Amino acid sequence: MNLRIAFLHVIALLLAMPVLAEERVDYLKDIKPILTERCVACHGALKQKGGLRLDTAARAIKGGTAGAAIVPGNVDASLLLKRITTTDEAIRMPPEGPPLQAGQIELLRRWVEQKAEAPADERAERDYRDHWAFKPLVRPDLPKVARAEWNVHPIDAFVGVEHESHGLTPRPEASRTVLLRRVTLDLIGLPPTPEELHDFLNDASPNAYEKVVDRLLSNPHYGERWGRHWMDVWRYSDWAGWTDGKQIRDSQPHIWRWRDWIIESLNADKPYDQMLTEMLAADELYPADAGALRATGFLARNYKMLSRETWMQDTVNHTTQAFLGLTIGCARCHDHMYDAISQDEFYRLRAIFEPHQVRLDRVPTEADTTKDGLARVYDADLAVVTYPFRKGDDRDPDKDRPLTPGVLKLIGEIPYDVKPIPLPAEAYYPALQPHFQQQVLAASELELKQAEAESQKLATDLATAMKTAATVLDAATADAARVRVTLAERIAAAAKLRVESVKARIAADQAKYANPIPANANDLAIAAGNAERQATFAQAEIEVIKLELKRVAAILALKGDDPKLKQAVTDAEKALADATQKRDAANKACTEQTPNYTAVGPSYPKESSGRRAALARWITDRRNPLTARVAANQIWLRHFGQPLVPTVLDFGQNGQPPTHPKLLDWLAIELMEPATSGVKPWSMKHLHRLVVTSRTYRMASTPDEKNLAADPDNRWIWRVPSRRMEAELVRDGILYVAGKLDLSFGGPDIDYALGLTVNRRSLYFRHAQEKQMEFLKMFDCAAVTECYQRKESIVPQQALALANSELTLVQARIIARKLHETTANDNAAFVNAAFERVLSRTATSEELQVSAGFLNQQQQTLIATADRLKQNTGAVNETAKPSADPVLRSRENLIHVLLNHNDFVTIR
C-alpha cells in the first residue's frame, strides 16, 4: 500500500465516523434493556410512580402526572433525559444505585433525537396477576400422547407430550437392579440387600414393582429419609453456641424433638397442611398436646441470642420461602423489585410473629430443662406493636405508622382472620401438668429424705461416741455435737414442712385452675399459704441458729485487738440481727391466714394472639396458589434430583417458570384433592406413590446421542438423571452394607465428633453452625442456615475421606470377613457376593474378570510385603484389624475399592 492510498483510507475513516455516530439506535436492542434494568421496577406494571410507565415506548411518550417523559425528536423537552442527567442528586433518576452510564445516556438522547421510534406492536409488561405461580390452581386436562404406553399414567402423559414436541425418545425402563436400588435409596435412604434384590428379580408377578413400593412406603425408615429432606427445607438446626452449652446462640437445646416429630408425622402420613399448621401454630391450636408442640421447633429454631432483629427476619423470610417459594427479604428495606410485595407487607408479616418467644417446658422424664425439655414457642407479649423500619434500618422505626398483622395481597383474596385464642390452664401455667407437680414434689421429698438421713446419722454418731468407753468426750465437744444434731433435726423438720407446703400449693393450684372452681378453693389457698408461711418460718429459724453459731465462733476467735477479727464479730452480729428480724417477720406472717402463696411454676399469658393460626389457615387454604405448587416441586426435586421449577426458592417473577407447568399443577392438585378414592387430602405418600410408579420415574438414566444433542440438560426429562447420594446416604450406606448400622429411631442429638465411631443414622447427629460431622460436610450436607437444594460437589477430599477414613477401612474388613466365610477359596463367588452386597447388583463378566485378576495380583503384592503386613496388624481397631493373610487381605482390599466405587455413591 503506498502512502497516498493509506492517506485516502484515513480520510474515508474520518468521513465515516460521524455517520457511525449517528447510526440508528435500535429501540429493542439498545434502549429497552436500559429501561427494563433501571426504570421499570418503579415505572412499570408493578408500580407506576408519578403515574409513569416506561415498559413501552408508547407509554413513555404518553408520560405521567408531570407530563410526557419523551417528546420524540425533542431532547430538551424530554423530561426523562432531564431527570437522568441532572446533577441534583435529590431528583436524579434512578434514585437507587449509580447514575446511568454516559454511554447509556447518549443512546437514550440519540433515540429521542431520532423520533423515539419503536415497534408498533410492543407489548406492555405483564400484570403480576398473570404470573403463572399466582394463578389459581385448576386441575389440568391430560394431554394425548402418540406413544400409547405414555398415556396410562397422568404424569407420563404430561412428560410424554413434551418428548414428542421436542423430538425426544424417552429412554426405556431401567433394569430391575437399577430400579430397585433407585427406589429403595429414594424412599428409605438405604440400599437394597442381596436378599431384597433376589426377591425382586425372582418375582414374576406383574405388580412386583408396586409391591416393592408399598413395602418401602410402609417402612419406618421412610420417615427418616424424607424427614431429612424436609429438615433441609425447614432449616433444622440443633443448638449452636459455646461448646459447653452454657450459652445458646442459635436454635434451642433439645430441638431434636421437632426432628422426631417430623419423622413420626411422615411415617403416619400426616397431611402436609396439618404439618405446616402444627409447625406454625401448634401452641395456639393444640396447646395441651406435647406431641404436637414439638412441631413449633420450626419457629424456635430461628432463635438468635445476638439479635432479635435477625431472628424476626429469618422467621419471616424462611416461612415465606419454605412454604410459599417467595423471597421477600428485600422488602424489608424497600418495596420488592420484582413482585408486588410492599415494604409494609413485609412488616405486616413480621407482626404475625412479633409477639412470639421461645421457652423450654419440662418433660415427664427430666425436671431440669438444661438436661432435657421441650423447646417450643408461645405468644409472650400480646401488646407488642410492629413499626416499619425506614429503609430497613432497625434503629429508625417509623413510630407514626404502627402496622397490624397481615398477609400478601399478590396471592389473591384469601381471608386472614385473626381471633385471639384462649389457652387451657396447663398451657399458660405448666405447673398444673401432673409430671411437673410430681417432679416438684419429688424434689422436695428427696430433700427431706436427705435431711432426715443426715440428722439420723449425726444422732447415731453422737450416741456411738458417748457409748464408746475409749472415747471420753469433753463437755464442749459434746455440746457442739449436740448442737449439730439439733440443727440437723430442725433442718429435717423444715424440709418436712416444705413437702407439706408443696402438697398444699399443688392442691390449691388444682382448685384454683379447675373449671368450675370448687367451693373450697379459697380454703385450699389459705391452707397453702399457711403451710408455706410455716415452712418459711422454720427455715428462717434455722438461719438464725446458724448465724448465732457463727457469732459465737467469731467471738471465740477474737485475739487481742486484731481489727479484722473484731470486724468479723460486728459483721456476724449484724447478720444475726437481720436474720432475727426476718424470722420475726416470718413468725408474724404465720398469723395472716391469707390465700397468697408462691406459684409452683412460671405463668405465661392466658391467651395467644391467634395470628399464627390465622397464617396457617391462609397458607394451607385450598385457594392459595403457591403452597401446593411449592410442595410438589420440592417432592419432585428429591425424587429426580432435578426440580420442575428450577428456582426452588423463588416462584416469583424473578424466578424461572416450570418446565412442565401443567404437570406441576396436576401434582399440586393431586396433593390437595387426590382423585384416588380412599386417599386423604394432602397425603405425601400418595404423591410419592404416583411419582415412583410412573413410567417417567422408571426410565433408565443411560444417554441417547440424539436426545443429548437436542436437550443436553435433560430439561424435558427423557431420562432419569444420575445423581450423587446425599452425605447421609454415603455414611449410612457404608455401615448398612456391613450390617453395622444401628437402625434405632429418634432421641437426643448425638455428638457430631462421634460420627465415625457411633453407628447411628446420620440424621441423629448434632447438626448446627460449627457443629457438624466432618465426613458429612465433605459430601455437602445441608447448610444449616439455608438449604432448599443440596449441592453435589466432587472434590478430592471426598476421595480421601472414602479411601483413608477408618469408617470405610473397618467396614470393608467386616464385610470381607463375612463373605470370606461363605465363599471359601472361590474368588469368583467372592466377587459376585461383594458386588451384590456393596453395590446391590451383580458383577458383569468384565468386572468379574478384572476383579478376580486383581485378587490374584494383589495377593502376590501382599505376599511380597508379608513382613510389613504383619507389622501393620497392630493397628487400632481390634474387632477388625487388617488381616495378615494375603488372601483375606486382598479381599478386604476389593471391598474397600467397591465402597469407593462411583456406583456406590451414585444413584442411577
Place this chain on the structure above:
Amino acid sequence: MSDQDSNCGCGPVSRRSFLADTGMGFTGLVLGAMSFRDGIARAESTPAGPQSGPHLPQRAKSVIWIFLCGGVSHVESFDIKTELTKYGGKSIEETPYKEFLDEKRINKNLVGVNPGHYQRKQLMALNTGFKKYGECGLEVGDWFQNIGECADDLAVVRSLWTCHNDHGTQLTWHTGRHPREGSFPTIGSWATYGLGAINQNLPDYVVLGVPTGDCCGGEWTHGAGYLGPQYAGVRLNVGAANPLPFVTPPNGQILPEEQAGEFSLLGKLNTLSGIEYPDDKSLRARIKSYELAFGMQSAVPEVLSLQTETAETQNLYGMDQATTKPFGQLCLSARRLVERGVRFVQIFHGGGGGGAWDAHGDIKNNHTNLSAQVDKPIAGLLKDLKRRGLLDETLVVWGTEFGRTPAAQGTGRDHHPQGFCSWLAGGGIKGGVTHGATDELGFFATENPHYVTDIHATVLHQLGLDPQALEVPGRRRLDIDIGKPIREIIA
C-alpha cells in the same frame, strides 16, 4: 425388563471414546502425583460455569491474606499519630478536637452498636516509638520495624472503616457482612470461585493458623456461604501429623503398594461401569478426583515439609527463634503453597475468642509480645517472595478487624471501627505509597474513606476478576457488598 440394561443407544464410538478419555487414569495416577501444574486436568474436569475468570488483565495469580485477630492499634502501627503523645492524658474535650465526640458523627456508619464498647475520652500517648522507613519515608511503629524495612513495597491504606464495634467485624473483614447477617462468601472463596485451581494436587484455598472464634464468625471467616463448600478454605495444620483430614490412612493400615493396587482397580471398575454412561461428567470428575486425591496424599505433606528449606531461609522467617517460630512456619508454608499454585492462602494470627490483639488492658505488653511473634515472619515472607520473583504475582494483604481508640481504656485501648488501616504489597500494587488518611487523632477516616469491601474489590481486580461477572443468580448483591477497587494504589 432385562437385568443388565445394555440398551444403550450410543454406539461403539462413544464407548471407545469414553475408555480413551478415562483410560489414561491408571497411568495418569502416578503422573498426576508428580506433576504439580496440571493444566490439562483443569481444562478437562472443569465444566463451563463459575470458573469464568480472569475477565481482566491478571496482575496477581495468588493472594496471601494475613489477618491479625482482635484489632491492631492503627495509631501505633502504620498510621502514627503524634498528637496523641502531645495530648496524652488530656480529655479530648480539652484539645482542639473536641468536636470529634459528636455522637452523631461517631455512630454515623455504625449498625447495631454494642454499648460495651464506646469512645473513651482521655487520650493515650503512643506506647511505642516510630521511625521513617525506606525511600518513601513511611512512618511505622517500632512494633513492626521488620515490616518497616519493606516500606518501599507496601501500599498502606489509612482510611478504612467498618460498621460494627464488636469482634463480629472479623467476619466483616472477610465477607463484608457481620455474623448477625449470616454466612456470605469470603474474599478467598470469590477468588477461587472465579479462577479455579492452578494446582489440582493441593486445595485452591488454604487456611493456616487458628481461625477466628465462634463468636466472631468462626468457620464463616474462611467459608464460602452460598457458593458452596467446594469453594471454602481448607485448613491445613502446619506441623501436625495429619495436616488435612484423611490425607493419609490411619496408622499405616494400608501399605503404599496395596493402595496403589486398589486405586488402579478402582480406576478400571469405574471406567467399566461408565461404558453405559459415556456422557457422565460426574463420573469423569470422580475418576479425576481419585487421581488428585492420590496426588494430595503426597503433595500436602510435601508442601508442609519446611525442613527441606535452607537454614538461611528458615531463619529469614524467624524459625530459629522460639517466639517467631510458630508464625514463621505459617508464613513459610504460605510461600511454598503459592509457589505451587495455591490461589488463596489465609493466615490467621491470634484467633479464638475475641482475638489475641484485643488489648483492652495493658496494650503496651500485649502489642509488644504479639508483634514480636509476627513482625519478623511477615517481613521474611515479603523479602523471600521478592527475591524469588514471586512478589510480582503474589498479592500480600495485611489486615485486622478494626483499629483501637485514640483514648485510653485504663491501660489499654477500646475497639475503634471509625478509622483504621491495612496494607497491601506485591501483585501489581504500588510500593511505598500511602492512601487515604484519618484525622490528627486517628479518629475518623477523613480522606478517601473506604469500607472494607474496597480491599476485596482491589484484590479481585488484581486477580483479573470482575465481581459483576461472578454474580450468582438469585443472590443479588448490593454495591457495598462488592466494593470498588482502590485505583490509587494500583501500579
